[in-house]
Amino acid sequence: MTGLSVRNVSYAYGEKRALDDVSFHVPQGAFCALLGPNGAGKSTLFSLLTRLFTTAQGVIEVAGFDISKQPRQALAQIGVVFQQPTLDLDLTVHRNLSYFAALHGLAGRDAETRISAALDRLDMAERAAERTRxxxxxxxxxLEIARSLIHSPSVLLLDEPTVGLDAAARKAITQHVHALSQQDGLTVLWATHLTDEIEPDDHVAILHRGKLLKQELCSDLTSGQPLQHVFLSMTGATA
Amino acid sequence: MTGALIALRAILIREALRFVRQRSRFVAALVRPLVWLIVFAAGFRAALGLSITPPYQTYITYEIYIVPGLCGMIMLFNGMQSSLSLVYDREMGSMRLLLTSPLPRWWLLFCRLLASTTISILQVYTFLAVAAVYGIDMPIIGYLLVFPALIVAGLMLGALGLALSSAIKQLENFAGVMNFVIFPMFFLSSALYPLWKMAESSALLRDICAFNPFTHAVELIRFALYGQFNAAALGWTILAGFIFLGLALWGYDPARGVKKPRG
Incomplete structure (x- = not known):
């Protein structure tokens, strides 16, 4: 199975259950918004998807690779943008990209070609020597999104990537990632609690208190109502 | 070049750049042992009489005695500094970048360990050069033979730092490491006084010093600086290194998690 598949995944911090039998599937090339209020378990799920944590309960498959059985192949297929910035602000833009490329085993001409392409895509080629700060x-x-694509992953995971950005930057980044999914066939899982970042054609998976409440196409889920209302009616009353 | 070696090179370059950027760290790393050598040793020179013990073949001054201990101190502090930067990386998020690489986690952690050891060794050689200018020089062969000893000692102390970094949950808790790890390790060792001298005041303290892996790292360096090989010190240092590395790998095992995320 391609895309991203999560089946019967549970995770607990001691006695506290953070994820409870979560299952969903994001088809290849689809944009899926993982929607949930703060504390829903989104970041825990991301930690499992990126193998920062592992769990014995459930199966996670990335582009057909079981992350517990074939972790290296699965991780090679993942591009990830964490909620917390992970750029080294004192390094140059180029050095940040080449460091990441090297962590994926890319160096020399191959890495340079990919870095140039990433910078061109961002329209930042002339800023390669600038400090990221x-x-x-x-x-x-x-830059973090471009960096996450340098090794040509098939699945892109973004954990609340617009936190702390102004409205214009939020909109630009949301559109950019939607375009990556539509034009490049990238499978995207976008965790958020902001419903205005989601388009009608997107898949939506609603996570609340560690349980998956629903996964559907956004347009099917809302049936013409604002997504915000649907989301709050599913989670807000008990939030 | 394989992916693993490409990553190793990148991690070495990143740590070297970080070190060069933090000039104050380099100055502090050099000034600290020099203060001990020039000020502390001068004060204690008269108070501490030293008998002839291996690897020394004649009476030596206290300044000469503490040079290997100060080399160890540089490595001990650097190991902890590296641990601090690992905790910082985790708080700042860049640790996640490292750990989500498709390379084996043990290799990525080993690369960090090797990078911190390399920087330690550069600092030690700089210190030895300044000490030589000050008049405390070693046999030429010692400067060569100490290199493998510094690698082993640096890896052991770096592994300790790595293990600690997996256990320290917040940067603020790092002061505790200074109080409960660095100072006891340094003072309860043969870095500043030989073990027989310690035994004169307390047999228990002597036994604790003899158990302390830092003592063995210092003795390994001391013997190597005089062109001699201390097999027991090497064995203890390697054993401690493996134990610390095992603890570090356990601490960073994804089945244990890294840190409870928010959201």
Whole structure:
């Protein structure tokens, strides 16, 4: 099975159950918004999807690779943008990208070609030698997204990537990632609690208190109502 | 070049750049042992009489005695500094980048360990050069033979730092490491006084010093600096290194998690 598949995944911090029998599937090339209020278990799920944590309960498959049995193949297929910025602000833009490329075993001409392509895509080729600290928040986020694609993953995971950005930067990044999914066939899982980042054609998986409440196409889920209302009616009353 | 070696090179370069950027860290790493050598040793020179014990073949001054201990101190502090930067990386998020690489986690952690050891060794050689200018020099062969000893000692102390970094949940808790790890390790060792001297005041303290892996790292360096080989010190240092590395790998095992995320 391609895309991203999560089946019967549970995880607990001691006695506290953070994820409870979560199952969903994001088809290849689809944009899926993982929607949940703060504390729903989104970041825990991301930690499992990126193998920062492992669990014995449930199966996670990335592009057909079981992350517990074939972790290296699965991780090679994942591009990830964490909620917390992971750029080294004192390194140059280029050095940040080449460091990441090297962590994926890429060096030399191959890495340089990919880095140039990433910088061109961001329209930042002339800023390659600048310190990352000198970029604004929106550019840093775009740089992180471009960096996450350097090794040509098939699945892109983004954990609340617009946190801390202004409205214009939020919109630009949301559109950019939607375009990556539509034009490049990238499977995207976008965790958020902001419903305005989701388009009608997107898949939506609603996570609340560690349980998956629903997974559907956004347009089917809302049936013409604002997504915000549907989301709050499913989670807000008990939040 | 394989992916693993490419990653190793990148991690070494990143740590070297970070070190070069933090000039104050380099200055502090050099000034600290020099203060001990020039000020502390001068004060204690008269108070502490030293008998002839291996690897020394004649009476030596206290300054000469503490040079290997100060080399160890540089490595001990650097190991902890590396641990601090690992905790910082985890708080800042860049640790996640490292750990989500498709390379084996043990290899990635080993790369970090090797990078911190390399920086330690550069600092030690700089210190030895300054000490030589000050008048405390070693046999030429000692400067060569100490290199493998520094690698072993640096890896052991770096592994200790790595293990600690997996246990320390917040940067603020790092002061505790200074109080409960660095100072006891340093003072309860043969870095500043030989073990027989310690035994004169307390047999128990001597036994604790003899058990302390830092003592063995210092003795390994001391013997190597005089062109001699201390097999027991090497064995203890390697054994401790493996134990600390095992603890570090256990601490960073994804089945244990890294840190409870928010959200």
């Amino acid at each position: 000198d970029l604004n928040g929106g550019h840093r986020r775009r």
